[in-house]
Amino acid sequence: xxxxxxxxxxxxxxxxxxxxxxxxxxxxxxxxxxxxxxxxxxxxxxxxxxxxxxxxxxxxxxxxxxxxxxxxxxxxxxxxxxxxxxxxxxxxxxxxxxxxxxxxxxxxxxxxxxxxxxxxxxxxxxxxxxxxxxxxxxxxxxxxxxxxxxxxxxxxxxxxxxxxxxxxxxxxxxxxxxxxxxxxxxxxxxxxxxxxxxxxxxxxxxxxxxxxxxxxxxxxxxxxxxxxxxxxxxxxxxxxxxxxxxxxxxxxxxxxxxxxxxxxxxxxxxxxxxxxxxxxxxxxxxxxxxxxxxxxxxxxxxxxxxxxxxxxxxxxxxxxxxxxxxxxxxxxxxxxxxxxxxxxxxxxxxxxxxxxxxxxxxxxxxxxxxxxxxxxxxxxxxxxxxxxxxxxxxxxxxxxxxxxxxxxxxxxxxxxxxxxxxxxxxxxxxxxxx
Numbered sequence: 001x002x003x004x005x006x007x008x009x010x011x012x013x014x015x016x017x018x019x020x021x022x023x024x025x026x027x028x029x030x031x032x033x034x035x036x037x038x039x040x041x042x043x044x045x046x047x048x049x050x051x052x053x054x055x056x057x058x059x060x061x062x063x064x065x066x067x068x069x070x071x072x073x074x075x076x077x078x079x080x081x082x083x084x085x086x087x088x089x090x091x092x093x094x095x096x097x098x099x100x101x102x103x104x105x106x107x108x109x110x111x112x113x114x115x116x117x118x119x120x121x122x123x124x125x126x127x128x129x130x131x132x133x134x135x136x137x138x139x140x141x142x143x144x145x146x147x148x149x150x151x152x153x154x155x156x157x158x159x160x161x162x163x164x165x166x167x168x169x170x171x172x173x174x175x176x177x178x179x180x181x182x183x184x185x186x187x188x189x190x191x192x193x194x195x196x197x198x199x200x201x202x203x204x205x206x207x208x209x210x211x212x213x214x215x216x217x218x219x220x221x222x223x224x225x226x227x228x229x230x231x232x233x234x235x236x237x238x239x240x241x242x243x244x245x246x247x248x249x250x251x252x253x254x255x256x257x258x259x260x261x262x263x264x265x266x267x268x269x270x271x272x273x274x275x276x277x278x279x280x281x282x283x284x285x286x287x288x289x290x291x292x293x294x295x296x297x298x299x300x301x302x303x304x305x306x307x308x309x310x311x312x313x314x315x316x317x318x319x320x321x322x323x324x325x326x327x328x329x330x331x332x333x334x335x336x337x338x339x340x341x342x343x344x345x346x347x348x349x350x351x352x353x354x355x356x357x358x359x360x361x362x363x364x365x366x367x368x369x370x371x372x373x374x375x376x377x378x379x380x381x382x383x384x385x386x387x388x389x390x391x392x393x394x395x396x397x398x399x400x401x402x403x404x405x406x407x408x409x410x411x412x413x414x415x416x417x418x419x420x421x422x423x424x425x426x427x428x429x430x431x432x433x434x
Contacts, residue, residue, distance in 0.1 A: 035352035039097040039331060043068065043081050043345055051082075054092035054334075056139030064089025064340060071116055071343045073373035075185075075366025081112075081345030084337055091340075094129065094138045094332035097349065101327045102192065109148055110189040110348040110356045112363065115181070117341030124179075124342050125149025125161050126333055128349070130326035138332055143168070145325040148190045150179030160207075162190065162200065164216060165325070171216045177208060185370060187346070187360045191353050196323040199353075204360045212322055219319060223310040236301040242294035252292050258282040 041047065047068070057063040064086035070077050084091050113124045128146040129138075147163040147170075160177035163170050180186045180202065189201035196212040213219065231237075264280035272278065333344055346363060348356055 035350065035355060037348070037350045037352075037355065038100045038328075039095070039347070039349040041095065041331075041347040042079075047082075051093050051095045052135035052138075054094065054138040055136050056092045056334075057090040062088075062090050064091045064337075066091065066093060069343070071114060073116070073183075073370060073377045074343075075363075075368075075370030075373065079345070079363070079366070081114075081343040082333075083116075083343045084335070084340040087340050088338055089340065090140070090334075090336045092138050092140075092332070092334045094133065094135045094330050094334075096133075096135070096330050097328065099327050099329050100349065101324070102194075102351075103321065103324045104194055105351045106194065106353065107192040107325070108189065108348070108350050108353055108356045109146065110187060110346070110359065111149070111344060112185050112187045112346040113150065114183065114185040114343045114345075115150075115152070115341070116183055116343060117337075117339040119152050119342070120338040121153035121157075122337030122339070122342075123149070123151045123161075123335035124344075125151060125335065126331065126344070126347065128325070128328045129330035129332055130165075130328055133330045133332075135330070138330075138334065140334055140336075142332070142334070144170075144332070145328060146190075149188055152179065152181060160188070160200070164212070164218070166216075166218045166322070171218050173215050174217065175208060175210070175215060184374060185343075185345075185363070185367075187363070189353075189356055189360075191356075192323055194323060203364070204357055219317070219322065220313055220315045222313060222316050222318075224313045225308045226311045227308075229309050231306045235306050236299065236303055237305050238299050239302050240296040241299045243297045244294075246294040248292045255288050256285055257288045259285045 041050065053066070055063065064084055066082040067085045068080055069083050070080045071083060074080075082093070109126070109128065111126050115124065125147055126149050127144040129142065130145045131143075133142065143165070144163075145165045147161055149161055151157065151159045151161050158178050158181050160179040162173040162177060164173075165171070177200065179188075187201070187203050189199075189204070191199045191201070192212075197209070198212065198215075199209040200207045213222065259282060260280040261283045266278040266280075270278050328349070331347060331349060335342075346359060348359060350356060
């Protein structure tokens with residue numbers, strides 16, 4: 001028969017466990033009910049109804065097109081994005097979203113891109129647009145509130161753009177941010193908070209962080225150096241001083257720097273009448289320590305190295321809404337590429353960094369499959385290149401042999417022609433003699 005006390009304890013323990021589980025569930029659902037996904041695009045069926053292809057540059061024949069595809073080595077062949085598909089073209093496409101203000105809210109912008117091509121030179125960034133936008137005319141001259149993403153050109157430029165608009169003027173971040181340049185999928189995440197702090201993540205790992213007050217030249221700095229400040233006369237910046245109690249040892253100055261070499265011996269054939277008085281060579285004196293100096297001790301009056309003090313900048317006027325963008329109404333992709341082939345996907349605009357992280361983890365569940373697909377595609381590409389190179393060599397060898405044959409044929413014909421002319425001239429002379 002069960003012990004009543006033990007049964008009661010088990011019942012209490014079970015009740016407490018159930019309470020903890022319910023509390024965690026409540027916290028979980030409360031969190032996600034308070035967070036908001038403003039716009040999320042996975043480019044599934046029906047994506048064309050949300051996006052408008054711009055006619056910008058089309059009349060000049062410079063407008064490129066997007067195709068709906070998973071690309072050449074996606075980890076999931078059913079996970080499609082939109083891929084730039086024409087070389088040396090401008091690409092512009094945009095989607096209207098519910099108007100969103102980041103005032104008193106965290107802004108999270110995230111998307112993925114995979115450069116399947118050797119891009120040579122071109123962008124892979126995304127833009128947030130504000131106000132009324134003519135989507136059919138959306139292009140490089142359309143104002144934007146935020147631009148974020150990679151820009152690659154040759155081997156030197158591997159820039160990660162982060163440009164914010166403030167009162168109608170664009171301000172690039174002052175840091176030299178680097179983007180990824182391989183041919184796999186990478187996620188770029190920008191988080192802007194109400195305290196004007198920000199974080200940049202690449203593949204869910206923080207690449208950089210900081211504050212809008214210091215990392216953009218939008219507002220004058222809060223503090224400036226006092227150019228009129230001077231070091232006080234009594235400022236002692238000597239960290240060490242001579243020990244006033246140190247006394248030079250008696251006889252120190254009489255210690256010679258060199259002494260006769262105790263190992264030196266007068267040569268047996270030395271003649272003092274002819275060679276003079278023999279003197280041994282000298283060697284450094286191990287007892288000689290150089291000119292005497294007092295030893296150093298810590299300066300009790302040391303105040304540190306004097307630095308120009310910082311003072312409040314009279315030109316600084318704080319803007320508590322510095323971080324607030326104009327209300328966002330559209331998401332757009334507008335890039336120019338020498339070589340096309342970039343796959344844009346998983347575009348997300350929300351106010352919850354945790355949800356953005358979850359999206360990356362979900363997509364990267366197929367990361368190994370993507371790597372394997374890429375490696376297989378690389379094997380096929382290299383084999384194709386080697387086959388093309390082999391054919392080119394064979395074709396070149398064939399042409400060389402043909403040229404050599406033609407040259408030998410022409411030489412033989414010239415020889416025969418000279419022989420016929422020479423024989424004709426000989427026979428003419430013979431007939432003349434007859």
